[in-house]
Amino acid sequence: MTWDIAAILATDGLANGAVYLLAGLGLVLVFSVTRVVFVPFGDVAAFAALSLAAFEAGRTPPTIGLVATLAALAAATEVASLARRGETKRIARAVLLWGVLPLVPCALAWLAARPGVPAPLHVASAVLLVVPIAPLVARVVFQPISDASVLVLLIVALALHFLLSGLGLLFFGPEGSRTQPLAGGTLALGGGVTVSGQVVLMVLAALVLSALFFLFFERTVAGKALRATAVNRVGARLVGIRPARTALLAYGAASLLAGLIGVLIAPVTTMYYDSGFIIGLKAFVAAIVGGLTSYPGTAIGALAVGLVESFASFWSGAMKDAIVFSLLIPVLLLRSFALPHGDEAEEEIDT
Amino acid sequence: MKLTRRAALVAAAASLALPAAAVAADLKVGVNVALSGPNSSLGIPYSKGMQAALAYKGEIAGRKIQLILLDDASDPAAAARNARKLVDEDKVDVLMGSSGVPSSVAIAQVAKETKTPMIGLSPIAIDGADNNWVVTVAQPTQLMVDAVVDRMKANGVKTVAYIGFSDSWGDLVYDALMKAAPSRGIKVVSNERYARSDQSVTGQVLKIVALHPDAVMTGGSGTPGALPFLALAERGFKGGVYGQHGLINPDFIRVAGASGQGALMPTGPVIVAEQLPDNYPTKKIALDFRREFQKVNGAPTTDAFSAYSFDAWMVFADAAERALKKGAEPGTPAFRQALRDAIMSTKEVVGTHGVYNFKDGNIYGVDQRARVIVKLDNGAWKLAQ
Numbered sequence: 001m002t003w004d005i006a007a008i009l010a011t012d013g014l015a016n017g018a019v020y021l022l023a024g025l026g027l028v029l030v031f032s033v034t035r036v037v038f039v040p041f042g043d044v045a046a047f048a049a050l051s052l053a054a055f056e057a058g059r060t061p062p063t064i065g066l067v068a069t070l071a072a073l074a075a076a077t078e079v080a081s082l083a084r085r086g087e088t089k090r091i092a093r094a095v096l097l098w099g100v101l102p103l104v105p106c107a108l109a110w111l112a113a114r115p116g117v118p119a120p121l122h123v124a125s126a127v128l129l130v131v132p133i134a135p136l137v138a139r140v141v142f143q144p145i146s147d148a149s150v151l152v153l154l155i156v157a158l159a160l161h162f163l164l165s166g167l168g169l170l171f172f173g174p175e176g177s178r179t180q181p182l183a184g185g186t187l188a189l190g191g192g193v194t195v196s197g198q199v200v201l202m203v204l205a206a207l208v209l210s211a212l213f214f215l216f217f218e219r220t221v222a223g224k225a226l227r228a229t230a231v232n233r234v235g236a237r238l239v240g241i242r243p244a245r246t247a248l249l250a251y252g253a254a255s256l257l258a259g260l261i262g263v264l265i266a267p268v269t270t271m272y273y274d275s276g277f278i279i280g281l282k283a284f285v286a287a288i289v290g291g292l293t294s295y296p297g298t299a300i301g302a303l304a305v306g307l308v309e310s311f312a313s314f315w316s317g318a319m320k321d322a323i324v325f326s327l328l329i330p331v332l333l334l335r336s337f338a339l340p341h342g343d344e345a346e347e348e349i350d351t
Numbered sequence: 352m353k354l355t356r357r358a359a360l361v362a363a364a365a366s367l368a369l370p371a372a373a374v375a376a377d378l379k380v381g382v383n384v385a386l387s388g389p390n391s392s393l394g395i396p397y398s399k400g401m402q403a404a405l406a407y408k409g410e411i412a413g414r415k416i417q418l419i420l421l422d423d424a425s426d427p428a429a430a431a432r433n434a435r436k437l438v439d440e441d442k443v444d445v446l447m448g449s450s451g452v453p454s455s456v457a458i459a460q461v462a463k464e465t466k467t468p469m470i471g472l473s474p475i476a477i478d479g480a481d482n483n484w485v486v487t488v489a490q491p492t493q494l495m496v497d498a499v500v501d502r503m504k505a506n507g508v509k510t511v512a513y514i515g516f517s518d519s520w521g522d523l524v525y526d527a528l529m530k531a532a533p534s535r536g537i538k539v540v541s542n543e544r545y546a547r548s549d550q551s552v553t554g555q556v557l558k559i560v561a562l563h564p565d566a567v568m569t570g571g572s573g574t575p576g577a578l579p580f581l582a583l584a585e586r587g588f589k590g591g592v593y594g595q596h597g598l599i600n601p602d603f604i605r606v607a608g609a610s611g612q613g614a615l616m617p618t619g620p621v622i623v624a625e626q627l628p629d630n631y632p633t634k635k636i637a638l639d640f641r642r643e644f645q646k647v648n649g650a651p652t653t654d655a656f657s658a659y660s661f662d663a664w665m666v667f668a669d670a671a672e673r674a675l676k677k678g679a680e681p682g683t684p685a686f687r688q689a690l691r692d693a694i695m696s697t698k699e700v701v702g703t704h705g706v707y708n709f710k711d712g713n714i715y716g717v718d719q720r721a722r723v724i725v726k727l728d729n730g731a732w733k734l735a736q
Contacts, residue, residue, distance in 0.1 A: 002561075005557050005561065008553065008557060009553070009554060009557065012551065012553045012554075016550070016551070169389065173392065174389050174390075174391065174392050175392060175573065175574045175602040175606075176574040176575065176602075176606060177574075177605075177606065178606055178608075265550070268550075268551070269550035269551060270550075270574055270575065270577065270578065270606055272548070272574075272575075274548070275548065275550070278548055278550075279550075310551075310553065310554060311554070312554070313545075313549075313551070313552070313553065313554030313555060314554035314555070314557060314558055315554075317514075317517070317543050317544050317545050317552070317554060317555040318517040318544040318545075318546075320545075320546075320549070320554075321546065
């Protein structure tokens with residue numbers, strides 16, 4: 001291996017690491033607030049990428065139908081639960097919030113699919129279109145069982161992933177797509193090594209979004225409410241924070257991250273209806289490095305996964321994924337030795 | 352209850368009338384492909400090709416042909432169930448299918464058990480000596496890869512690097528390459544692999560570029576097969592990039608874009624039927640097929656798959672005509688035996704993909720007339736001279 005090959009592999013690894021970083025942030029955010037390992041995260045990213053590809057092919061993205069169906073389901077769930085509790089006055093507001101609000105990005109996407117719309121609007125509406133998916137799914141599936149054990153939630157999340165990727169196959173078909181690069185041009189690093197504009201954009205996006213996340217959690221009331229819920233749900237309720245509302249916020253933020261990941265990677269890799277899963281899985285490895293709670297730990301883990309993956313593909317292409325996933329073994333060993341062993345029992349949570 | 356009684360009466364009347372009227376039984380073709388599930392992108396063109404074939408030749412020696420088409424949802428277990436249903440309930444004379452190799456193997460098993468002839472539409476991983484009820488119209492991989500390696504030799508290639516799927520398709524192409532290359536004085540310098548779901552092959556391609564091979568052979572299929580083309584173009588690889596027939600697919604062209612420019616790969620001649628010389632044996636029927644397909648489905652063909660269906664139909668029509676002369680009635684075991692014998696003695700039947708000659712012990716029946724080398728030029732396949 002020569003220096004320039006190592007440099008190319010390192011930039012490739014950094015670009016992948018940036019994607020895993022964003023996905024890892026989303027996973028940690030959802031897990032710490034709701035205790036759900038949100039397996040369908042990658043599917044949402046794939047939907048964003050395929051929606052953008054549909055826009056570029058001059059078609060109306062089928063995601064619109066998915067979001068509209070989910071909105072109808074979520075509105076029905078909310079109305080039924082309100083009616084059961086006899087709070088009929090709040091039904092109109094619930095329908096507006098769950099049934100009508102998610103249709104706004106659908107309407108935007110429908111308009112953006114008209115001919116002659118500039119490309120940046122396509123990107124924006126593809127991201128906005130997937131933002132309602134995670135909150136709506138969570139309202140229908142996770143909110144009714146929010147007190148279940150982590151294992152039950154994980155299995156439900158896994159089932160949800162299979163459901164969403166099945167729908168992805170139905171809507172987008174089995175073949176993959178690529179989209180136009182968001183940033184053209186190349187950056188010369190010297191020594192004959194160049195970096196494409198898209199890779200620079202991916203790394204910059206990861207840095208900026210991580211910084212925004214930091215500011216959000218440190219400086220805003222909503223961010224502090226999320227942190228409080230993550231630390232102690234009962235305590236958060238006692239000081240007037242609603243877990244259901246913070247969970248909604250967490251899912252919304254995760255969905256937005258997934259959408260951004262989707263449009264960032266679609267130009268550099270071929271996206272299929274089921275490509276999201278493997279991205280989510282590698283981000284999960286990164287999140288494990290951070291113990292599923294630490295954001296800096298996740299960031300380090302994500303960069304490590306990206307770099308290991310890139311160099312592993314050079315040494316042994318067929319064994320690449322096995323090498324990445326076997327990273328988990330030393331990490332888990334170290335964590336179990338280094339950290340005091342917590343109680344395996346579930347913490348009691350009442351809502 | 353009433354209905355059942357009436358049905359019984361009708362049946363009784365029919366059985367009484369039958370010897371007097373001597374109504375000739377229809378020929379029945381049972382087709383199973385994947386119309387849903389991950390394999391449906393191949394199964395749907397296969398089924399459209401069948402409809403075109405039925406419209407093209409719907410009668411043999413005065414007997415109508417019935418087409419019964421079932422969907423296996425890309426599941427080999429469902430394919431086997433469908434095949435049994437076709438044989439037991441519908442009493443078909445011949446089985447055709449499926450769109451994927453695993454499902455085809457499952458149907459071949461049923462064909463052997465029930466002693467029903469089968470004409471496969473894809474390569475089938477079985478031994479012809481072990482199962483002599485089955486043939487297939489697809490080209491064997493070795494035949495296709497031999498053509499690619501011949502082309503490499505003609506282009507002065509001395510060293511070739513290989514990058515393919517880390518699954519049985521990647522193995523199949525690699526083994527064929529290893530068999531063909533040394534005898535033509537070409538050295539295979541690498542065996543890089545990637546998974547269908549991988550996002551990038553940068554690492555593998557860097558390794559290949561560092562070896563400075565004269566050419567690269569790829570062993571992928573469909574849209575994931577475009578990945579090495581994209582990565583090699585990004586690294587500015589100047590040598591030739593060769594593919595195989597798994598890449599002849601409009602979605603591959605869409606994803607590979609400009610990076611596929613100039614790539615050479617083998618395919619059945621039907622893909623470039625218009626560009627074939629007039630004396631090419633399959634040209635006329637390939638153009639007939641194109642016209643019939645357009646008429647039946649209201650859209651032109653863009654793939655190789657629908658043409659395999661058409662060829663299977665041609666092989667069946669030729670064999671059925673000869674089998675009928677033996678005197679057995681369609682729908683009986685005796686006719687199925689006669690049909691099998693007729694298929695196994697198929698001589699010079701011209702299809703869209705090639706000229707077919709089947710004999711006992713070998714499921715493949717095509718020769719070098721079933722392959723041409725095409726070049727991807729500005730998003731379209733051009734016959735390479």
